[in-house]
Amino acid sequence: MSSDFAIAATNVNFWYGSFQALFDVNLKIRRGKVTSMIGPSGCGKSTFLRSVNRINERIDNIRIQGSIHVLDKNILDPDVELVQVRKHIGMVFQRPNPLPISIRENILFGYKIHMSTRASKRQQDDIVEQALQQVLLWDQVKDRLHHKATGLSLEEQQKLCIARLLPIKPSVLLMDEPCSALDPKGTEAVEELIWELHNTFTILIVTHNMAQARRASEECIFMLMGKVMEHTPTQEMFVTPKKQETADYIEGKYG
Amino acid sequence: MDAVEVHRHSFQRNRDWYIDQFVQHLVFLAGISAIVLIIGIFFFITKEGMAFLFGDVSMSEVFGSMFWEPSDEDAPDYGILALIAGTASVSGLAMIVAIPFSLGAAIFIAEFSSGTTREWLKVLIELLAAIPSVVWGFIGLSILNPLIIDLFDVPVGLNVLNAGLILGLMAAPIMTSIAEDALKAVPDRYREAAEAMGATRWQITFRVVLPAAKNGLLGAVLLGVGRGFGETMAVLMATGHSVNIPGSVFDSVRALTATIAAELGETARGSEHYGALFAIGIFLFVITFVINLSADLIVRGVKES
Numbered sequence: 001m002s003s004d005f006a007i008a009a010t011n012v013n014f015w016y017g018s019f020q021a022l023f024d025v026n027l028k029i030r031r032g033k034v035t036s037m038i039g040p041s042g043c044g045k046s047t048f049l050r051s052v053n054r055i056n057e058r059i060d061n062i063r064i065q066g067s068i069h070v071l072d073k074n075i076l077d078p079d080v081e082l083v084q085v086r087k088h089i090g091m092v093f094q095r096p097n098p099l100p101i102s103i104r105e106n107i108l109f110g111y112k113i114h115m116s117t118r119a120s121k122r123q124q125d126d127i128v129e130q131a132l133q134q135v136l137l138w139d140q141v142k143d144r145l146h147h148k149a150t151g152l153s154l155e156e157q158q159k160l161c162i163a164r165l166l167p168i169k170p171s172v173l174l175m176d177e178p179c180s181a182l183d184p185k186g187t188e189a190v191e192e193l194i195w196e197l198h199n200t201f202t203i204l205i206v207t208h209n210m211a212q213a214r215r216a217s218e219e220c221i222f223m224l225m226g227k228v229m230e231h232t233p234t235q236e237m238f239v240t241p242k243k244q245e246t247a248d249y250i251e252g253k254y255g
Numbered sequence: 256m257d258a259v260e261v262h263r264h265s266f267q268r269n270r271d272w273y274i275d276q277f278v279q280h281l282v283f284l285a286g287i288s289a290i291v292l293i294i295g296i297f298f299f300i301t302k303e304g305m306a307f308l309f310g311d312v313s314m315s316e317v318f319g320s321m322f323w324e325p326s327d328e329d330a331p332d333y334g335i336l337a338l339i340a341g342t343a344s345v346s347g348l349a350m351i352v353a354i355p356f357s358l359g360a361a362i363f364i365a366e367f368s369s370g371t372t373r374e375w376l377k378v379l380i381e382l383l384a385a386i387p388s389v390v391w392g393f394i395g396l397s398i399l400n401p402l403i404i405d406l407f408d409v410p411v412g413l414n415v416l417n418a419g420l421i422l423g424l425m426a427a428p429i430m431t432s433i434a435e436d437a438l439k440a441v442p443d444r445y446r447e448a449a450e451a452m453g454a455t456r457w458q459i460t461f462r463v464v465l466p467a468a469k470n471g472l473l474g475a476v477l478l479g480v481g482r483g484f485g486e487t488m489a490v491l492m493a494t495g496h497s498v499n500i501p502g503s504v505f506d507s508v509r510a511l512t513a514t515i516a517a518e519l520g521e522t523a524r525g526s527e528h529y530g531a532l533f534a535i536g537i538f539l540f541v542i543t544f545v546i547n548l549s550a551d552l553i554v555r556g557v558k559e560s
Binding site (some may be wrong): 082083084086091093095109113114130161165 | 369370402420445447448449450451452453454455458463466469
């Protein structure tokens with residue numbers, strides 16, 4: 001398999017109980033690019049995203065078939081350790097979910113879990129500053145690192161949720177409608193941030209917002225009823241969609 | 256037909272309004288009567304105890320003396336120091352027993368078990384909480400008593416150890432329930448966030464859930480302490496009921512509550528002894544009130560944040 005692709009899903013079928021949410025999904029997500037997934041509610045885009053780090057398995061009664069290779073390893077193999085999967089694949093959720101501990105401890109949370117050696121206070125300070133600098137949050141919060149993270153504004157919380165993934169150096173970032181809880185200004189700021197990060201990480205982002213997909217992604221996947229309809233460079237999808245369903249959806253005929 | 260149907264509007268009160276008013280008043284009455292009853296009980300206890308509190312016996316003797324000999328005809332003693340020591344030692348040991356058990360059980364039920372295991376455990380915990388205290392006392396008397404005598408080679412098995420174990424087991428189910436509620440009140444998205452970062456179950460529990468639930472857990476412990484202070488029957492049966500400041504867990508003691516239960520029936524109404532027992536009642540009332548109130552405030556603080 002070519003290592004141009006960070007994620008390669010082959011014939012993925014997915015069931016919630018007896019309800020099938022994904023049908024033979026085949027996708028190859030390019031390394032180091034921002035790929036967006038669009039489609040109406042219930043089309044399976046979030047289900048797919050949540051299968052890539054297997055956070056779906058929090059729910060009982062789910063079943064998955066097929067293979068999802070991330071970094072050339074099938075993460076659905078029985079010998080795969082979930083902790084390691086999630087170390088390499090970070091996730092940002094729809095609703096910002098910083099932990100109810102200090103800003104500083106939020107940033108260090110993943111680091112403390114995954115790194116076997118204890119970092120000195122100095123090293124920890126560096127890690128915190130670097131992560132917050134990278135998400136353009138350092139200047140706003142540097143004087144209140146010991147305050148509870150849950151007291152930040154939603155935009156700051158979401159940036160923090162991205163920042164806390166960085167110290168463990170994941171290679172893939174999954175984002176599940178990361179801006180839907182934010183106001184337009186916050187959305188813009190987080191989108192800019194995603195764009196800043198896209199050379200370092202492979203980013204797969206689910207969005208309801210077509211303008212956002214158009215602005216902030218290089219490749220775009222359109223899903224409908226649990227199936228992949230189209231996967232092309234973003235510009236192509238919005239200018240010359242191949243399928244009628246895609247054209248109708250991006251024109252807003254249904255959603 | 257183009258004739259428009261004419262609706263007859265009425266702006267009068269209808270039957271629903273009267274039913275609504277009736278129910279409102281009924282519910283108000285039910286609510287207010289609970290408060291009235293509690294205040295009434297408080298006044299009754301205070302009235303009966305006041306004569307003693309402001310009577311001939313000085314408070315420094317009551318709280319300072321370890322001799323409780325109210326039926327001595329020449330010079331009765333009303334020192335409750337030994338009784339306080341009895342209650343405190345038994346409750347203290349009970350908490351040492353109950354806290355690890357109940358927090359462990361709550362963590363297992365809320366964070367580690369799932370499906371039918373969880374449901375069964377919850378039912379069993381509820382069942383444990385429903386065992387009457389006299390049954391617990393009976394277990395202390397007939398099972399733990401000989402066991403302690405055999406195991407530790409002591410002359411009496413009715414002592415602080417016995418009552419502490421029994422009381423700990425009694426308090427554990429209710430503490431487990433409340434602690435489990437506190438853990439469940441931690442929003443699931445925190446767990447999801449930590450899990451998505453690769454935290455294990457134990458890391459999630461230890462680093463995320465327990466810190467977030469710590470006030471609720473403290474409330475659970477305090478309610479357990481309150482239960483310990485107020486418990487009477489099991490303590491009466493398992494402590495040995497002898498006035499004593501314990502030097503070790505193998506000493507028999509007597510609790511404040513058990514003293515009231517055992518002696519109130521034998522006193523003449525209005526006598527000094529009778530008043531002294533009511534004064535103990537006031538003392539217990541104040542202590543449990545303070546404990547429960549602070550537990551309540553702490554738990555409420557959790558819900559607001």
